[in-house]
Amino acid sequence: MSKKFYLLVNLKSGADRGTFSYRNTTQILENNNLAYETIFSKYPGYLTQAAQQLANDLKLNPNAIIIVIGGDGSLNQVLNGIKRSAYPQTPIAYLPSGTGDDFARALNLQYTPQELIAKLNNHPEVKEFDCGYYFNVNTNQEGYFVNNLGIGFDAYVVAETNNSNMKKRWGHFSYGINVFKAILNQPAFSVTVKVNDKIHSFNNAYLVTTTNHPYFGGGVPILPKAKPTNHLLDTIVVEKPSFFKFVYLFSKMIITKKQIKDPHFHYYGAKEMEVITKDLEYGQLDGEELGSKNFDLLFHVDKFNLLL
C-alpha cells in the first residue's frame, strides 16, 4: 500500500519559514504524486489536540507518516498530543521551520524537505529519543518537553521575545537581544533541587533549567555534554554572579561551547529529580511561556519515536 503523509503545520513559526517549508513540502509531494493531508494550527496550542486525534485515528498505521512543520513549540505540542493519545509510541517526522530550532540543532537534523520526503517514502527509520516529563505538584499541570523546562533567566528571555514582535523582525537574533535585557532585569530567587536522595538549596539562583540536550534560547549551549540519547535529564542551577562575571561566563559558554566549570554553575544528571522554587517566577517549556508560577516540579526522563 502506498504511503500517505499527514502534515501538522504552524504557518506562524519562524517568521516566514513555516510557510516556506510548507509550500516547498507540498510541491514535492505533488510532484511525486504522493497523497497528503494538511492540518493547520488554528491557534496557539491547537496542534496538541490535533495530534492526539490523529494518532487515535491512525492507530499506528505503518503507511501513515506524520510530519511536523514548525519550530520547537510546534514539535512540543505534537509530542504532547501523541503522548496523550492511545498510541503514545506513534512516530513523528520533523521538518524544523522555527526561529530557535534547538531540538534540530541538538540532533544535527540537516536534511532538506526533498531529502526528508524521499527518505520517509523509501526507507523510513524509527529512532527512539529521550524527552522530559514534568508534573507541577502546585498546579497539577503536566507535560513533556523535547528541549528543556527553565525557570528564571531563560524564561525571562522567552517571555520578552514572545511578547514582542521581535521574532518576526529579528528572527534568531531576537533571543540574543533579550539576553541583555534579562541580565539587567532578572532578579535572583530561591531554589531547591532534590536529586539522588540529596537536597541542594540556593538562595541566589539566576536560572534553573532541566534539559534534555545542550541548547536553549536558540543555540545557547547551557550544557554541551547533555545528550538526548543517554536516558538522563540534567538540571543546571546558575547562581547570580556580578554583572561583569555573568557577561564573561556567558560569552565563554557561547564561544568555547564547553561546560562552564565555575562555582556559580551547578549540574545534576539523573533519571528523575525535583525542582522547587519559593517565589513567583517565570517558566518556559521548549521556548513557550508557562507564565509566572510557584513551581514544585517532579521530573523524569521519558522517550518518544522520531521518524527519520
Ligand SMILES: Nc1ncnc2c1ncn2[C@@H]1O[C@H](COP(=O)(O)OP(=O)(O)OP(=O)(O)O)[C@@H](O)[C@H]1O
Ligand atoms: N494559528 C496560530 N496563530 C497564532 N499563533 C500560533 C498559531 N498556531 C501556533 N501558534 C503559536 O506560534 C508560536 C511559534 O511556534 P513555534 O515554536 O513552532 O515557532 P518558533 O517560535 O518560530 O520556533 P522556535 O520555538 O523553534 O523558536 C507558538 O507559540 C504557537 O503556539
